[in-house]
Amino acid sequence: MxxxxxxxxxxxxxxxxxxxxxxxxxxxxxxxxxxxxxxxxxxxxxxxxxxxxxxxxxxxxxxxxxxxxxxxxxxxxxxxxxxxxxxxxxxxxxxxxxxxxxxxxxxxxxxxxxxxxxxxxxxxxxxxxxxxxxxxxxxxxxxxxMEGEPSGRFGLTDEQFEALTLACQEGYFSVPRRTDLDELAADLDISHQALSERIRRGTEVLVEEALLVGPLSDR
Known part of the structure; x- marks a missing residue:
């Protein structure tokens, strides 16, 4: 692999x-x-x-x-x-x-x-x-x-991948926003806090993978 x-x-x-x-x-x-x-x-x-x-x-x-x-x-x-x-x-x-x-x-x-x-x-x-x-x-x-699933190719968990892609598709990152965390959390059947953590952690992983070259910080 x-x-x-x-x-x-x-x-x-x-x-x-x-x-x-x-x-x-x-x-x-x-x-x-x-x-x-x-x-x-x-x-x-x-x-x-x-x-x-x-x-x-x-x-x-x-x-x-x-x-x-x-x-x-x-x-x-x-x-x-x-x-x-x-x-x-x-x-x-x-x-x-x-x-x-x-x-x-x-x-x-x-x-x-x-x-x-x-x-x-x-x-x-x-x-x-x-x-x-x-x-x-x-x-x-x-x-x-580099696992076969898209999430694995980017270093994300399946849950982080799902949360980030849904947030993007529904306009959470748009200006102005077209949705909020409460609506997204309801769609995923998880809590507001759990979704917030997935999006923040997933974003951190993407930045580390795409932009940072030096040593990884402790996770």
């Missing part, structure tokens, strides 16, 4: 280490990491917490970066396309041999957190074997199986 896995890698075993050392206040979020040839990785990277001048000075001296180009500048947020050439052996193994997809990645200075889609459990096991044989770290912090 396919899985989505969150795992942590020490910054010293991955790309942009010298940039992180030169500009310790910077943080990175990668929206997409794709293979480009057998030894190159081309990610789209959001950089925050540093000026363009100091960041690009550090990137120019970083041996893991072959080239980079600025795609967008939103004051505090800088979006780059980069080509990484060193310290990305694990990611290359994932996207080439194991046919995994690195959905996103982030770094807070000391640790990279990756969210990876694996086509099956065997690919995840082979990742661990690859790391052991190459002296690399890959600490899995969360694994979610």
């Amino acid at each position: 396919a899985t989505i896995t969150r795992a942590e890698i020490p910054a010293e075993e991955f790309a942009l280490l010298e940039t992180l050392r030169s500009v310790p206040e910077v943080t990175f979020d990668c929206e997409r990491i794709v293979e480009s040839g057998s030894e190159l990785v081309m990610p789209l990277v959001w950089a925050r917490g540093a000026t363009r001048e100091e960041l690009e000075g550090a990137l120019s001296d970083d041996p893991s970066v072959r080239e980079f180009s600025l795609l967008a500048d939103f004051d505090d947020d800088l979006l780059y396309r980069m080509t990484w050439v060193e310290q990305v052996h694990l990611v290359l193994e994932m996207v080439t041999t194991l046919h995994a997809t690195v959905m996103d990645a982030s770094c807070d200075g000391a640790t990279w957190t990756l969210r990876v889609f694996y086509p099956d459990h065997d690919a995840l096991s082979r990742t661990n074997e690859f790391c052991e044989s190459h002296g690399l770290s890959f600490e899995v912090t969360h694994v979610r199986e």
Whole structure:
């Protein structure tokens, strides 16, 4: 069964280490990491917490970066396309041999957190074997199986999926609202409080799955 896995890698075993050392206040979020040839990785990277001048000075001296180009500048947020050439052996193994997809990645200075889609459990096991044989770290912090039901694909329980889809269909999220929690709760034959908790928790899960890259908070 396919899985989505969150795992942590020490910054010293991955790309942009010298940039992180030169500009310790910077943080990175990668929206997409794709293979480009057998030894190159081309990610789209959001950089925050540093000026363009100091960041690009550090990137120019970083041996893991072959080239980079600025795609967008939103004051505090800088979006780059980069080509990484060193310290990305694990990611290359994932996207080439194991046919995994690195959905996103982030770094807070000391640790990279990756969210990876694996086509099956065997690919995840082979990742661990690859790391052991190459002296690399890959600490899995969360694994979610991609079950056949729509709720499972998004990390929701069946009850959360039902509550959120009904709320959307009936106009609970519309402006102005076309229904309220009391009406929805009556349709689902549950209490107002139970429905409120399902919608809030389900919304939190969707945000975690779709928007957050870093470590999951305690549930």
